[in-house]
Amino acid sequence: MRRPAYPTDLTDAQWRAIAPSLPLPAWMQGRGGQPEGYCHREMIDAMLYVDDNGTKWRALPVDFPHWAAAYRFFRRWRDQGLLKVLHDRLRRRCREKQGRPPEPTAAVIDAQSLRAAETVGADRRGYDGAKKVNGTKRHIAVDTTGLLLDVVATAADVQDRDGAMPLLERLHRACPRVSHVWADGGYAGRLVTWTKEKLRLQLEIVKRTDDMKGFVVLPRRWVVERTLSWIVRRRRCVRDYERLPTSHQAMVHWAMTLVMARRLAR
Known part of the structure; x- marks a missing residue:
């Protein structure tokens, strides 16, 4: 085992908190397969280091496993859904620690535009005129x-309400108990009707009143704004550096995995 050297390295308390939630490899369950060459803790430390510092995979410090092995781990956990499994298990445990049911019944949605690096292809980028x-x-x-x-x-x-459609469809499949969703004024219009008719979800628009001036904390909306601020603390998530949209989504999940690991270790 390498000795912890970076702020993102999991402490012993954080590792004990997330280890029970790790997806077990097939070979550990007697279903065949070759044992992995590196410890999961070292690999997760490498994922968190790249996510927090925004470094290139080839620039991974030498005290981590080889960058190619780390990238293969990232790609496998992204493509096989293992990262999502770990993330969702930690989220359920965080909710239970707060005295809440493991599965939510309400959600808040929002969108955030990001500048794209040169590694993002033309087929993935567009111009947000408002921002x-x-x-x-x-x-x-x-x-x-x-x-x-x-x-x-x-x-x-892509307009916020157009991007919300695949998001809400995925949310409905992953969290079927969610029945109420809050959103800002950018989601008003046909999305409200579409959500009610197709997904049987109630989409409530939280708007600013005309007499509000400057920054005002709005009910429910501030929750998702705070989450976006947690995500952009990780340099890999400040801009979009990924060639695939699934890679950027994985970086967001790693960012929130670090947040939940620290909560569970308190």
Whole structure:
């Protein structure tokens, strides 16, 4: 085992908190397969280091496993859904620790436009005229405590309500108990009717009143805004550096995995 050297390295308390939630490899369950060459703790430390520092895979420090092995781990956990399994298990445990049911019944959605690096292809990027951003956009859904439920990455020129449709469909499949969703004024219009008729969800629009001036904390909406601020603390998530939208979504899940690991270890 390498000695912890970076702020993102899991402490012993954090590792004890998340280890029971790790998806077990097939070979550990007697279903065949070859044992992995590196410890999961070392690999997760490498994922969190890349996510927090925004470094390139090839620039991974030498005290971590080889960068190619770390990237293969990232890609396998992304493509096989193992990261989502770990993330969702930690979210359920965080909710239970707060005295809440493991599965949420309400959600809040929002979108955030990001500048795209040169590694993002032309087929993935667009121009958001309102934010004056040439890049991509992430659409997220969170529970009422701010924990991530799902994320969808699109081009920046996709309207919020158009990007919310695949997000809400995924949310409905992953969290069938959710029956009420809050959103800002950008989601008003046909999305409210579509959500009610197709998904049987109540979409409530939280609007600013005309007499509000400057920054005002709005009910429910502040929760998702806070989650977006947690995500952009990780440098890999400040901009979009990924060639695939699924890679950016994975980086968002790793960012929230670090948040939940620290909560569970308190």
